Amino acid sequence: MIFKKRTYTADKKVNPFIGALLFLISIVLIFITGPLGFVYGILHTFATKGIRGIGEFFLKIAISVDQLGNVLMQHLLNVLWMKRGGYKFGNRDETISSALGRNKKLGTLTWQGRLIDKILDIIDPNHSLNSIDYYIEPSQNIIDKLAWIHIVDGKILVARNRGKDKFYIPEGKREIGESDAQTLFREIQEELSVEIELATMQFIGIFEAQADSHKPGVLVRMTCYSALYRGNLVPASEIEEMAWLNYDDSEKVSEVDTLIFDVLKENGKLI
Template identity: 60%
Template sequence: MMQHLMNILWTDKNGYKFGNRDETISSALGRNKKLGTLTAAGRLIDKILDIIDPDHSLNSIDYYVEPSENIIDHLAWIRIEDEQILCLKKVNEDFYFIPKGMRIIGDTDSQTLEKSTKQIFNVDIDITSMEFVGIFEAQANGKKPGILSRITCYTAVHRGELQPDSKIHEIVWLTYEDKANLSEVESVNF
């Protein structure tokens, strides 16, 4: 009952929903603060918490919460050359994105990343060279408001020539100036 009350009082209709049993109230509050979906009451609660502990809700965001219907979980391969990042564009899409695959339950991050880069580019990554970059979240493209896309990013050395699968229209190397052409989760954290 409390989750429904918080969803009504603290977030607007497009907000990230409270109620994931694995997530703290402060974490959900922080996600809504990042999305800009707090109501006046939600902003007041956040300000009170900030007085006690500066940036409390933002620092409380738990990126390790198990995915739910409100969080789409991906693993991404970050490839940078000459200060440009490797990105893709699908047929019939109007934005670019960093190469990624859906997290596979039961697989390690390296297994999922290895499978997705093989499927997308027909290349092999050296899993011993994988280095963690970070975890990023934002509103998911094409999904109803409050549905987040979470991307856990790694770099890794690859073997082979990049050859996109048939669903990919274009491989591009983008710079910071091109960030407006990226999907929201990538552009927020680019």
């Protein structure tokens, strides 16, 4: 099985002078090389893929411009389109439409934001929701986690930390440089005293919701896998209790876990 090598890290802080210098260089380059690249791109894509190729080329440009706009207009959009506590615009790896879709899901669009969303829906139905990209680099408003889905007889394994009321699907945060497999192996070993069999890992899905115990607008992104394991399940580290829950117990888990419960129920895996 091939595991993803890419890891996700938030932007590093840079020297403001370097940022300004790189900005000026990028402006010069876009005006010098941009037109040449644009013309050559049209000719190349038409020669290799015809009209369809030109359409695909234009779509990539549109997405890049959308990402630029998300950074360039972030402070204005955060005032005009987003209510207090919403998901902030400004992630350089995300389009305006994607951030718009996240706020739509959270119910934090202002009337101006809802108007823009309706206009986009007329052009392309469910445009903002379909634009949500779950693979963008995490920012301070997205918490990147990995989770282990283990189901036996229609019930899912969950755990509860000391001092907490909610149960959660076994999960943990990625450390710098770790792959999905490395993170999941380390976290499950630390929390439940067993070793994930990496060769049996199967991707389940990626889910996002409001993060528990964080200010409104901070989302947790949960990348979920199933896998076999070696050893005996024993609570360790900060884990106080393990339990096996069915779908009717979804009120006992976090908001993002309820989304996972819904999908597992729809797929017939959770009773």
